[in-house]
Amino acid sequence: MVYSLEPVLWSIKYQPTTWDEFIGQETAINQLRSLAESKTVPHLLLYGPSGTGKTLAAYAYARHVLESEFTSNFKWLNIRDLRSFTISAAKRKIQALAKLDRAARSELDEYMSVVYREAKAELKAKGMTGIPNRSQLLHQAVKMFASTAAVGSDMVKILVLDEADAFDNNMLQALRRTMEIYSDTCRFVLVTPSLAGWNPAIISRCITVHFKAATPEDITQLLSMVSEKESVDIDMHGLNAIIRESNGSMRRALNLLQMCAASGKTITEDIVYAFADTPLTSGVRSMISQALDNKYLKARKALRNLLTMEQYTPQEVIAQVQREIAKRPLEPHTVRHIIDRIAEIDYRMIQGKNPHIHLTALLASIANMVDTT
Ligand SMILES: Nc1ncnc2c1ncn2[C@@H]1O[C@H](COP(=O)(O)OP(=O)(O)OP(=O)(O)O)[C@@H](O)[C@H]1O
Ligand SMILES: [Mg+2]
Structure with missing residues (x-):
């Protein structure tokens, strides 16, 4: 049997590689393109909702600026990897990863385990014990790449x-200093969903580039192109359902199209809804139902499951809670109170407070609010 080497996921197979292939982000792409063409390399802060092309645009920009020196002078780090990062499903902690042999690690995993060892050695040299915290890991990760001169x-x-929303306050402070130390040799491209909680001192050192949520027209354009190439039949209601369910994310729209296409039938609204459920949407739906029914312990268990077993971030969970509350037939003033609490807790989480405690408190107050109305 011959295995195809084509990328399996359409969101990878059809990812934009040239400036012109980015759909619906004219302002952002033109801004990056003219910086790249004039070889202007400031620090950049790309922000906007999920699945709009930020990560790919960061790559496209760096490729244009660095050209043949791209491999030696470019590095991509995901801030979430600086926590307790995982090799795919094995979900091992960074400490465990440092002990694995080379063959078992990907290139990035390899880099991060060296970062971990170096940061630990540095602590030891200063006479300190224990494991490095995230700010120390960040500093080490940047230092290892940025402290040597560029090739060429x-x-x-x-x-x-990337995913710089995973910075906490301490890390943002550390980042500001680190950016200053290495700004002679290294330019930073920060990628984050929103500027909320960002230190103005960092924002003012960067050129900000905004990516907007994909519009229904953008998603239609992408899905029509892919449906034609993959010979997928989709009716108008099916297309509209994918647009609604993808919440402005091109990635989600393509993933949904691909899942629905696997059914082998013309894609209708019913097929889309059958495939649109994810562990996040169904998990949050049952968690909210339990909180509203005063089954607080069960709701708390569902929350723990989403955060630890399914590995969703607290920000993803709270955004889904907000969407879920908006769909419920609750009294308008109850919805207002809950949305208010969500906003407050979202703010506290950005401040780096413990997300488990605050999300649990949110569940308790949802139950209380419904009780007293
Ligand atoms: N503007 C776009 N035009 C065409 N396809 C796009 C566009 N934006 C995103 N996509 C599709 O979505 C996928 C995800 O894009 P990318 O990883 O760059 O998004 P992102 O903004 O970094 O999302 P996240 O914030 O979730 O990391 C791409 O592989 C591509 O298939
Ligand atoms: Mg990204």
């Missing part, structure tokens, strides 16, 4: 720090 004359290095 007149070249800078470009370091993409």
Whole structure:
């Protein structure tokens, strides 16, 4: 049997590689394109909702600026990897990863385990014991890449720090200092869903580039192109259902199209809804139902499951809670109170407070609010 080497996921197979292939992000792409063409390399902060092309645009920008020196002068780090990061399903902790042999690690995993060892050695050299905290890991990760000169004359290095919403306050402070130390040799491209909670001192050191949520027209354009290439039949209601369910994310729209297409039938609204449920939507739905029914312990268990077993981030969970509350037939003033609490807790989480405690408190107050109305 011959296995195809084609990318399996359409969101990878059809990812934009040239500037013109980015759909619906003219302002952001033109901004990056003209910076790249004039070889202007400031620090950049790309922000906007999920699945709109930020990570790919960061790569496209760096490729254009660095050209043949791309491999030696570019690095991409995901800030979530600086926590307790995992190799795929094994979900091992960073400490465990440092003990694995080379063959078992991917390139990024390899880098991060060296970062971990170096940061630990540095602590030891200072006479301290224990494991490095996230700010120390961040500093070490940047230092290992940025402290050596760029390859090629007149070249800078470009370091993409992706999913930078996972920075806590201490890390943002550390980042500001680190950016200053290495700004002669290295430019930072920070990628984050929103600017909320960002230190103005960091924002003012960067050129900000905004990616907007994909519009129904953008998603239609992408899905029509892919449906034609993959010979997928989709009716108008099916298309509209995918647009509604993808919440402005091109990635989600493509994933949904691909899942529905696997049914082998013309894609209708019913097929889309049958495939649209994810562990996040169904988990949050049952968690909220339990909180509303005063089954607080069960709701708390569902929350723990979403965060630890399914590995959703607290931010993803709270955003889904908000969407779920909006769909419920609750009294308008109850909805207002709950949305208010969600906003307050979202703010506290950005401040780096313990998300488990605050999300549990949110469940308790949802139950209380419904009790007293
Ligand atoms: N503007 C776009 N035009 C065409 N396809 C897009 C666009 N934006 C995203 N996509 C599709 O969505 C996928 C995800 O894009 P990317 O990883 O760059 O998004 P992102 O903004 O970094 O999302 P996240 O915030 O979740 O990391 C791409 O592989 C591509 O298939
Ligand atoms: Mg991304």
